[in-house]
Amino acid sequence: MILLPPPLLALHGVCKRFGVVEVLRDIELEIHAGEVLALLGDNGAGKSTLVKVISGVAPADQGSIEWEGRPVHIRRPQDARDLGIATVYQDLALCGGLDVVGNLFLGREIRRFGFLDEVEMERRSTQLLERLTRSIPDLRGPLVSLSSGQRQTVAIARSLLGDPRVLLLDEPTAALGFEQTTEVLDLVDRLRDQGLGVLLISHNMGDVKALADRAAVLRLGRNNGFFDVSTTPQEQIISSITGATDNVPRRPAHREAEW
Amino acid sequence: MKGMRDMPDETRADSAAATAKARQRRAGRAVTRALAGWIAVRRRMLSAGELGYLPVTLVLVAVWIIFQSLNSSFLSPRNLSNLSVDIVGTGLIAVGIVFVLLLGELDLSVGSISGFAAAVFAVLNVNNGVPEWLALIAAVLTGTVAGTVQGYSIARTRVPAFVVTLAGLLTWNGLMLVILGTSGTVNLDENGLIAHLTSYYFTNAGVAYAVAALATALVFLASYLNRRRRMALGMSHLPLHTVGVRTGVVAVIGFGSAYLLNQFQGLPLALLIFLATVAGLDIVLRRTHYGRQVYALGSSVEAARRASLGVTGVQTAVLAVSGTLAATGGLFLASRITSVSQNSGSGVLLLNAIAAAVIGGTSLFGGRGTTWSAVLGMLVIQSIASGMALTDTPTAVQLVITGGVLFAAVVIDSLSRHTQQAHGRA
Ligand SMILES: Nc1ncnc2c1ncn2[C@@H]1O[C@H](COP(=O)(O)OP(=O)(O)O)[C@@H](O)[C@H]1O
Ligand SMILES: [Mg+2]
Numbered sequence: 091m092i093l094l095p096p097p098l099l100a101l102h103g104v105c106k107r108f109g110v111v112e113v114l115r116d117i118e119l120e121i122h123a124g125e126v127l128a129l130l131g132d133n134g135a136g137k138s139t140l141v142k143v144i145s146g147v148a149p150a151d152q153g154s155i156e157w158e159g160r161p162v163h164i165r166r167p168q169d170a171r172d173l174g175i176a177t178v179y180q181d182l183a184l185c186g187g188l189d190v191v192g193n194l195f196l197g198r199e200i201r202r203f204g205f206l207d208e209v210e211m212e213r214r215s216t217q218l219l220e221r222l223t224r225s226i227p228d229l230r231g232p233l234v235s236l237s238s239g240q241r242q243t244v245a246i247a248r249s250l251l252g253d254p255r256v257l258l259l260d261e262p263t264a265a266l267g268f269e270q271t272t273e274v275l276d277l278v279d280r281l282r283d284q285g286l287g288v289l290l291i292s293h294n295m296g297d298v299k300a301l302a303d304r305a306a307v308l309r310l311g312r313n314n315g316f317f318d319v320s321t322t323p324q325e326q327i328i329s330s331i332t333g334a335t336d337n338v339p340r341r342p343a344h345r346e347a348e349w
Numbered sequence: 350m351k352g353m354r355d356m357p358d359e360t361r362a363d364s365a366a367a368t369a370k371a372r373q374r375r376a377g378r379a380v381t382r383a384l385a386g387w388i389a390v391r392r393r394m395l396s397a398g399e400l401g402y403l404p405v406t407l408v409l410v411a412v413w414i415i416f417q418s419l420n421s422s423f424l425s426p427r428n429l430s431n432l433s434v435d436i437v438g439t440g441l442i443a444v445g446i447v448f449v450l451l452l453g454e455l456d457l458s459v460g461s462i463s464g465f466a467a468a469v470f471a472v473l474n475v476n477n478g479v480p481e482w483l484a485l486i487a488a489v490l491t492g493t494v495a496g497t498v499q500g501y502s503i504a505r506t507r508v509p510a511f512v513v514t515l516a517g518l519l520t521w522n523g524l525m526l527v528i529l530g531t532s533g534t535v536n537l538d539e540n541g542l543i544a545h546l547t548s549y550y551f552t553n554a555g556v557a558y559a560v561a562a563l564a565t566a567l568v569f570l571a572s573y574l575n576r577r578r579r580m581a582l583g584m585s586h587l588p589l590h591t592v593g594v595r596t597g598v599v600a601v602i603g604f605g606s607a608y609l610l611n612q613f614q615g616l617p618l619a620l621l622i623f624l625a626t627v628a629g630l631d632i633v634l635r636r637t638h639y640g641r642q643v644y645a646l647g648s649s650v651e652a653a654r655r656a657s658l659g660v661t662g663v664q665t666a667v668l669a670v671s672g673t674l675a676a677t678g679g680l681f682l683a684s685r686i687t688s689v690s691q692n693s694g695s696g697v698l699l700l701n702a703i704a705a706a707v708i709g710g711t712s713l714f715g716g717r718g719t720t721w722s723a724v725l726g727m728l729v730i731q732s733i734a735s736g737m738a739l740t741d742t743p744t745a746v747q748l749v750i751t752g753g754v755l756f757a758a759v760v761i762d763s764l765s766r767h768t769q770q771a772h773g774r775a
Contacts, residue, residue, distance in 0.1 A: 147655055168657040183655045187648035187716025188641075196645055197656035205636045209578055216584075232717075233648075234769045 096159030097122045098287040099144070099175070099256050104153030106136075106143055113139045114311050117153070121256055121287040126278060128298040128319065129291045130331050131308035137291045138180050140308065141260045144289075145177040146170040176254035180261050180291075182245040186234040191215045193233055194248050218247050223273050238265040246274065256287045263292065275301055295324055307331055404761050405709050405725045408754060412729060416736030423736055426612035432735050433610070434547050436727040437619040438463075438682035439698060443705040443723035444627060445674030448667045450706055451634070451647045453715025454510035456671045458499060458517035459702055463679025464694020465525040466492045470543065470680060471535035471689040472528050481542040489676045495521055496672020500665035510668070518699075526691060534690040537683060546622070546684040550614040554607075557616035561603030564628075569596040619681060624724075626674075631720045643667060647715030678702075697748075704751065705730055708758040714766055729754060 097120040106114040114136050121127050131137050142148035144155075146167040155162055157173050164170050170177070184193045191211050200207045200214075212229055219226045227240040236244070242265050249257060259278070263271040278288055278301060292298055298305060299319060307314040307330045315330045416423040442459050449456040470488035473479040479487075499517050503510045529535065537543050551557065572592045579586040610616050634640035642663045645653045654660055682698070683689050709726030711718025730751055737747040 145655075166657065167655050171657060177655075179655065183649070183652040185645045185648035185652045185716070187644055192641065192644070196641070196653075197658055199638050199641060201638065205632075206638065206641060208636075209575065209582065209584070213582055213584055232769060 095123075096156070098158060100156040100159075101144070101150075102154045102156070104140075104143060104150045104155070106139055106148060106150055112311060114143065114150075116312065117308075118313055119306055121289055123255070123287050124282055124285045125304065126282050126288045126290055126302045128302035128305040129289055129308065130298065130305055130327065131314075132331055135308040135331075136311040137308055138260055141177060141179070141258045141289070141291070144170065144258060145175060145179075147179075171252060174252070174255035175258065176249035176252060176256070177258040178242075178245045178249045178260060178262050180264075182241055184233055184241060184245055184248075187232055189232055190219075190227055190229045190236070190244055193244055194218070194251060196248075198252065215247075218250065219243070222247055222250075222277055223270065239267060239270050242266055242274075243270065246277070250281075254286065256289070257281060258289045260291045261293070262290070263294070263297065271297075295328065298327075299324060309333055402710055402721070402725060404758070405722070405729060408708070408757075409725065409729050409732065412732045412736065416732065416739065419736070420739045423739055426609050428735060428739070430610055430613040430617065432728075432731055433606075433620045434617045435685070435735070436724070436731045437547065437623040438678045438685060439701050439705065439730075440623055440723055440727040441626065441678035441681060442675050442698070442702040443709075443727055444630060444720050445671035445678075446702050446706040447709075447711050447718055447720050447723050448630075448634075448643065448670050448674075449510065450711045450713060451643050451715060451718055452510070452664065452667055453647045453713075454503070455703070456499075456514045456668065456675075457511055457699060458495070458514040458521060459671060459675035459678075460694045460696075460699035461518045461521035461525070462492050462495050462672050462675040462694070463682060463698065464689075464692075465495070465521040465679075466676030467679040467683040467689045467693050468525045468529050468535075470683070471537060474541075474543075475535050475537060476532075481538075485542065485680065488680060489673060492672040492674070492676020492679070493669050494672070496669040496675070497665055499672070500668025501661070503668065504661040504664040514668075522694070525694070529689070529691060534688055537687045537689065539687055543680055543684045544687050545618070546681055547617070547619045548684070549618040551616040551618065551621075552614060554611040554615060557607035557610050558604065560616060560621065561600070561607040564603050565596060565600040568599045572596065619684075626677075627720045627724055630670075634720060639663070639666070644716050647717075701730055701751075704755045704758075707762065708754055710758075710762075712762050712766065713759065714762070726758075 099119075099121040101117055101119040104114060104117040104119075105112065117136075117140060119127075119129075119140070129137050129140065139148060143150045144164065146164045146169050149165045155164055162169075162173060164173070164175075185196060188196065191208065194215050195211050200210050202210065215229055216226065219229075223243050225240070227236050227244070233241060233244065242262065246259075246262060249259075263274050266274060275297060278290060282288055282303075290298075290302060302319045305317045305319050305322075305327055307317070307327065309331065314333075315327075317327050317330070319327075413424060422428055442463055445459055446456060466488040469491045470484045473484035473487055474481055495517065499510075499513050502508070503513045506513070569592070572587065572595055576586045576589070576592055607616065610620075634643060642653065642658050645656070645658060646660065646663055650660060653663075679694055683693060705726030706718070706723050707713060707726065708729050709718075709722025709724070711722045711726075733751055733754070734747055736742075737744075737750075
């Protein structure tokens with residue numbers, strides 16, 4: 091037997107409740123380096139909450155988290171960032187009043203003689219965005235004046251700034267058109283090749299099939315199976331999402347037909 | 350994105366025959382191109398809802414033209430000089446309001462804090478013989494402490510600032526009445542430090558010109574060095590004539606004002622302190638990590654929190670700045686009348702300070718505005734007041750007109766916010 095390196099990030103028995111509502115219960119999850127893990131589940135299954143648990147926005151109530159096999163605590167966004175976890179939230183969490191450069195570097199501004207080094211930040215912003223997209227938005231306009239696709243690109247760019255080792259993407263392509271979606275998926279592919287661990291939430295089974303190595307399914311706040319995407323029939327994954335474990339419908343999933 | 354595209358490079362077509370005529374034509378075209386570029390940028394900003402200082406500048410010019418046509422002494426050096434001193438007290442308070450507005454909050458306590466701080470100074474210095482400098486520091490720190498207490502309460506309880514500072518308004522006003530006691534009015538030393546704050550003028554004409562020259566030089570250096578660095582890094586940069594135009598505008602305003610002020614009594618100390626404060630805090634807001642956090646919090650507290658910003662610290666610090674500036678402004682207001690009374694810091698002071706910030710272009714919705722809006726807004730308000738006084742118009746009319754200008758400013762603010770969002774959806 092080959093001795094595998096421990097996963098970059100592992101969750102054991104994670105529970106999260108909001109008031110009396112138990113949103114996550116006994117969650118197990120492993121993210122490995124150089125792997126894209128799809129996190130699937132119906133609306134309200136708890137996917138975004140799980141992302142917030144890992145990113146320190148909504149810390150777990152119970153359970154343990156391990157980073158490269160060693161137990162860690164993630165209680166604040168800063169803790170996750172220090173470990174090397176970057177997040178693109180479903181709601182993006184950008185500042186509408188700041189410009190693109192301001193948003194990209196928020197919380198880790200580059201300084202020169204104690205003052206913000208706008209020139210250097212703008213230079214690096216351009217470089218970064220050139221890697222991601224062919225239609226670079228106006229770097230100096232307020233973020234609210236950007237299209238939602240451009241904002242999504244900014245959020246993704248922002249997550250890459252700190253050279254993360256684990257990337258959490260909560261429905262990163264939901265607001266994107268065809269070309270931009272392809273750009274994002276290509277990027278995820280490249281990041282995996284660079285050895286990052288990527289957690290990708292998506293409702294598009296086609297994308298999941300094309301990109302993900304493994305899939306973890308959440309249902310009503312609990313684990314509902316782990317699948318090897320290349321070998322598992324799509325119907326089996328979908329039925330695990332919907333809860334109809336038997337009697338898989340023969341027609342393709344309607345979400346695939348959206349395209 | 351259309352406005353972003355570079356202007357076509359027409360000069361390339363020019364042949365190598367660099368006759369003087371061709372060179373001249375090229376220079377002419379370069380100017381046209383720079384102008385076209387400037388207009389394109391402006392138009393993009395306008396369509397994106399970034400009006401900047403344009404509306405308030407237009408209002409100010411209109412107010413000045415109207416009053417000058419009604420009374421020819423309105424634009425006299427004497428009146429303008431007095432105007433420039435009259436804006437300082439309330440203007441400093443308005444700068445603090447700008448900070449709080451940037452968070453998307455409102456500070457209702459600044460009037461009370463200004464009166465309280467002035468009373469602290471008066472009681473310490475006049476009634477108890479504490480040296481002026483010590484009493485002055487104590488008065489300013491009173492504002493800082495009051496603001497810090499309010500800011501920390503807001504950050505921890507997450508009660509909207511206007512509620513907490515409304516409680517502050519009453520509390521600080523009550524404390525002022527307590528320390529003033531039954532004496533009511535305290536007269537300050539006519540030749541003391543505080544009195545000098547607004548009565549001292551640099552009668553040497555060189556001082557005003559030196560300040561204008563310094564400001565011009567700094568603006569030139571900043572834009573020029575910035576341009577050079579961007580050019581060296583191969584980034585898009587301002588054309589040289591834009592640097593020239595920018596420097597020229599500052600030079601004209603600076604030297605023009607210096608000339609005017611020197612026609613009367615020279616540069617007022619109060620104005621110098623005010624402008625230095627505004628310029629310094631502008632740099633703090635727009636060029637430091639702290640300032641960036643203020644703008645971020647005004648846009649989205651949740652995004653700021655997820656970016657690991659120190660939300661509590663920033664909110665506390667902003668209210669502390671506001672309190673400090675309110676106290677400082679209160680001392681300038683006391684200086685103008687060399688007395689402190691139970692009425693100090695009351696009346697329309699608070700409303701004028703808020704109105705000034707908003708008229709100057711600081712958004713009520715947070716995240717948009719600069720300290721310079723306090724200067725421009727105060728100029729509008731004080732110009733109306735001064736013009737009304739010169740033309741013997743009743744105060745009632747003045748209130749109505751100022752109210753109208755404020756309403757217009759709020760409408761513009763709201764419209765430009767909507768334009769920006771609509772722009773984003775397109
Ligand atoms: N802050 C919150 N307070 C209370 N309930 C919440 C909160 N956030 C999410 N929930 C609930 O948790 C459940 C899971 O939500 P979410 O994680 O957003 O699901 P998903 O991203 O899978 O669609 C939903 O029922 C939602 O209503
Ligand atoms: Mg979600």
